Amino acid sequence: MPRLFTALEIPAEIGESLARLRGGLSGARWIDVENYHLTLRFIGDVDDRTARDVEHALYAVRRAAPIVTLGxxxxxxxxxxxxxxxxxxxxxxIVELQAEQERLMRRLGAAPEARKFTPHVTLARLRGASPMAVADYLSARGYFPSLKFSPTRFVLYSSRNSVGGGPYVVEAAYPFAARREEAVA
Structure with missing residues (x-):
């Protein structure tokens, strides 16, 4: 049974900037740069028929590319x-893209997403890291300059049943209908 989710891929140059934030926190398991992504909808473990239904349903999503600002x-x-x-x-x-995918997944019988959508890129998973150590890590990083990009597509990823962090496989890619006119700095 594949474990599926939809996401925006993180461009290599943005990933390299994010990778500079790794290290200096005991109990952190840092995610490999090639596995950075912004999850839109976690679908979960599904049978092969449902996986095919999900893959086909997502072709109905026709939107302009969002501007993603990591900040x-x-x-x-x-x-x-x-x-x-x-x-x-x-x-x-981004919020509208996620909401459309949520509606599609519910029509296919998926349970509603339990958590409020908070767009983010996970850099590390923590085990046993104290709140004080995390606060020290965050304060040591100080100012975080915004990083912007406009993705060309969203993807359907599969992952193996593990503790997270990849590897992820692109099962299908869905190009955006058009790019937004806003400039990406």
Whole structure:
């Protein structure tokens, strides 16, 4: 049974900038640069028939490419930190793309996504990292300059049943209908 999710790929040059944030935190398992992505909809473990239905349903998504702005180094988990992430600004085009995919998945019988959509790129998964160590890591990184890009497509990834972090395989790619006119800096 494949484990599926949809995502925006992170361009290599953005990934290399994000990779410079790795290190200096005990208990962190850093994600390989080639596995950086911005998850849109986690679908989960599905049978082969459902996987084919998901793949075909996503071809109905026809949208202009969003502008992705990564702009805040952060952590998820509060008093029990579980991940170091870079948050993306919740641009309306990204939120609408995710919402459309959520509707499609629900029509196919998938359970509603339990968590509120928070666009981000996971840099590390944490095990046993103290809140103080995470706070020290974040404060040591100081200013985080915004990184912008406009993806050319979104993808359907599969992953093996593991603790996360890849490797991920692109099962299908869905080009955006047109690029937004906004300049990407």
């Amino acid at each position: 805040e180094l952060s952590a998820f988990g509060g008093d029990k930190p579980r991940a170091i992430v870079v948050r993306a600004r919740p641009d309306p085009a």
